[in-house]
Amino acid sequence: MTTVGAALRHTRTAEEGLRELGIQGRALTPTAELLVPGDDLAFRLRNAGLARLRTRIVRADAERLESVLIAGPLQELRHESVLAEAGDHTLLTDSLRWTTPFGPLGRVVDVALGRRVVLAVLAGRMRAVGALAEQWAGRPVVVGTAITREGRLLVQQRRYPARDAGRWELPGGRVEAGESERDAVIRECKEELDVDVVPTGRVGTDVPLHNGMLLRVHTAEPADPGCEPRAVEHRAVHWARATELSALDWLEADRVLVHSLRELLS
Template sequence: MPELRATTLVDAPLRTVAAALLDARLLARSIRGLGVRIGGGPVLYAGAELAGSVGPVDGTLLVTRADTTGVSAELVGGPLPRFVLITDLLHTGGGTMVVDSVEWTSPGGPFGRLADVIVGRGLALKVLQARARAVSARSRELVDAKVVVAAAIVRDGLLLVQQRGYPAQLAGGWELPGGRVEPGEDDRAAVVRECAEELGVGVEAGGQLGPDIPLRSDHLLRVYRADLVSGEPRALDHPEVRWVGAGELDGLAWLPADRVVLPELHGLLDPPDQV
């Protein structure tokens, strides 16, 4: 199986670079004009399927990994039997090492060997070069991004979620409660304040779950585990709040950014032998 690999050192923290990789628009921009087309939602998450094409043949880009370790995706239905893009992240003393690789399987016979040289290697090299430039640029943008926090509040094996009422493009979707971090405010202090304002409850914020998640061009979402310490949650700022179990997580109409942390939410709710 042919493979090409490239490494890039990005002067940004690993979590920031991981957030840049989750920006689906970055992926689309980095391969535009290379005979590859990608369309879909604003962020990548494990299990996402994005419409795409390689050359004249339509296919589907299936995301198989999207977390703080990197991103993996496979183009299914393109002109090559297999075309996989893998990005791994490594922390170093000088920044974050981005290791990009492309693996593909060419068709059999003389045409396959020709496609390997002309289509496979040529396209793979262009994808790697464009991707490296795009990741570096997006990471630099996100270094000073404003932060939005969300709370994963668990009680008796259930997770608290809320339904958005505004803006119009988000109304009806489900998310974890939270809001913007104020200037000079600590992330965890913001979690406590937002839960008091939105839900009328007291919480204790714990560790971060999953990666930083890109929202708008200059905003990041960070999700924190939180324990309810006082009060009963009420929908003070949104139409509805609800406690949901592990079996309901995947079927909920999540907003795209919150869907990124579904694996971590399952880890909080699923019994140990089912994780």
């Protein structure tokens, strides 16, 4: 489900799902390919002369993606995509709600044209999500670990390579052949922090990496609450409060999960 959640958040999904109907869409994001709360999406119909629509992401996690209209002719438009496990598959439910402008005439146009276009857009978007998730499904996995204690998150500062020195990330590493993700979490934390941890769950969606792998973040707690992690391979470690997370200079792959990590602590 977390792979589908990543595909749902990818900027390519929004753009490709609309292109089939001649609707130009683009994500107004600064650097990341995955949408985060606060990112905007802009849309307009090609050669139609209609006012542009602009929506803002208000939620983006492993269970749900939500956006609201912040500019355009429609009123109270809200888009929700909800994910749920259905056996070995993931069920994606899309819904779009809005208030029709221009009174009775607007309602006639809404029924005759608007709803048909919306259904076609959502169907195209679902196809794009499915294709992207299937493309990523066979990628090797890198685990990250969100270790929490007393409302704080353990983060570590990179020592190398030079381009990343001084930046912050979650502990973790590649899942080895024949190794479960849970075992990889335990091993990596022991190697990088010299602590034993107990994995407790998951947080956020997967994150596709430029090296052809998937980052998947697990949650964990120290097996011994009194044991202090140490920087074995990194420059420093730090127990960060939720209010500190946005200010840290994160590696790009971890930064798109900061909002989920903040919710985890809260």
